[in-house]
Amino acid sequence: MRMATPSLNLSPIGRIHSPLTQRSGAPRQPWEDAPQAKLEIYAEFVEGLDGIHPGQDIWVLTWLHESRRSTLKVYPRGDPRLTGVFATRSPDRPNPIGLHRTKVLKVDGDRFIRVQGIEAIDGTPVIDIKPVLDGEATPL
Numbered sequence: 001m002r003m004a005t006p007s008l009n010l011s012p013i014g015r016i017h018s019p020l021t022q023r024s025g026a027p028r029q030p031w032e033d034a035p036q037a038k039l040e041i042y043a044e045f046v047e048g049l050d051g052i053h054p055g056q057d058i059w060v061l062t063w064l065h066e067s068r069r070s071t072l073k074v075y076p077r078g079d080p081r082l083t084g085v086f087a088t089r090s091p092d093r094p095n096p097i098g099l100h101r102t103k104v105l106k107v108d109g110d111r112f113i114r115v116q117g118i119e120a121i122d123g124t125p126v127i128d129i130k131p132v133l134d135g136e137a138t139p140l
Contacts, residue, residue: 012125034117067096
């Protein structure tokens with residue numbers, strides 16, 4: 001029996017500025033030539049950047065706003081088997097949350113963070129940033 005689901009409210013804390021402008025041309029993984037990008041953090045959240053510094057690895061959580069939210073099965077690249085979306089890194093999923101591990105290259109002023117390769121397109125909403133802790137592995 002399904003229980004009532006509480007309402008969830010997400011508010012973006014910023015957005016990505018990237019040379020990638022179309023989903024169709026964007027790399028699927030950061031190691032596939034994802035370009036440097038800039039994270040713009042909205043003014044009301046800049047205090048939360050205190051402690052972010054160049055050289056630090058961070059997790060950037062995004063809302064993949066161009067994703068198809070009704071997708072439950074996909075064909076992973078190079079695999080002819082239909083697979084449940086939760087067993088893949090497909091951007092098409094019921095809650096299209098992107099998870100990106102990247103390195104801080106520069107903190108520009110108080111609102112911008114330049115990061116190493118990130119595979120999100122220009123304008124993608126940023127919903128959170130978290131530090132990578134020692135011992136964490138990159139998810140496949």
